[in-house]
Amino acid sequence: MGKQGDNSFTGHIRPRQIRAGALRLRATFCLGGFSFLAFIVLTITGVLLLFYYQPGDRAFASLSEINSVLPYGGFVRSLHFWAGQMMVISVFLHMVRVVWSRAYRPLRELNWITGVVLFGLTVILDYSGYLLRGGQESGAAATVGQALFTSLPGGQALATVFFGQPSPLNGSTLNMFVWHVFILAGAVGFLQMFHFWRIRRGGGVRPL
């Protein structure tokens, strides 16, 4: 049984034995794990929301239905929201811990870069989720974002690719939906796997 487990995929992605110092809470404060856990909760609740959410003009109405008509809809939406906020905070704190313990030093530079990119993508994911709420606040946030893009040379085309054509009263568009659900979430998922693989390759977590 034990041998079989060791040969399995999960047995392979983690070592059978770890350094004793890595057991100490202050070795990691579990912040990387908490970030990944938030991503798992976001994926599960996000898939559940996908069954009913409609981007674009129907965004606000569909979210209102999810919130007040569907059984546990409001709970699932709240879980998605809070997991998103907690992920941003835990990724940032994870970065603080990595710098404090100097875990960005040689052999791990690439993983540090991956982590910084993951932090940036997490923030953009949070912003794109905010726009998908489809209300007047999301329209205002989309307008600010579009203005930022159009301040660049050739930025109008970039703004159209990223934002679509939101109204000032509704930031939810099909473009933003595709970015949030598929491209950004997919990139974060892929980079996290790469991040874990690099940790495993670099010899695992070492104590402070």
Place this chain on the structure above:
Amino acid sequence: MDLKESDRPQVPAEVEQSGRQEKVPLIELQVREYIGIFLWLGLLFALTASVKVPLDSSPKAEAVSISKAPWVFGAIQWLLQQWPAWLSGWVLPLLSMAVLLILPWWGRKVGKTWAWIIFLILSLVWVGLTFLYMFMG
């Protein structure tokens, strides 16, 4: 099978220092991880149950003047109110990201203490601006 000490590949000194520790079975870490998951999910469920997430203002309602950014972009929004968009929305955030990206190489040049100080100043500025926007913006 373990390699003999003489057969081991050469590794940098900093890895060597922390690499010769007593090893324990993974399950000991996993038990701690399960406890952490339980506590984290407890906090998440408590937040979800106690703090209701409101809907935005309906797009069909009378338009109200709203310029509130999501909190993750609060710092940028605060900067946008002070300086031009190209500086506040592009140069400063991208410069900050660039400083973070080159931190490992910078750390080697200026030393670990300065790398920490640079990171701390950068973080405190962004976190401070976020709080400034959220509570005083």
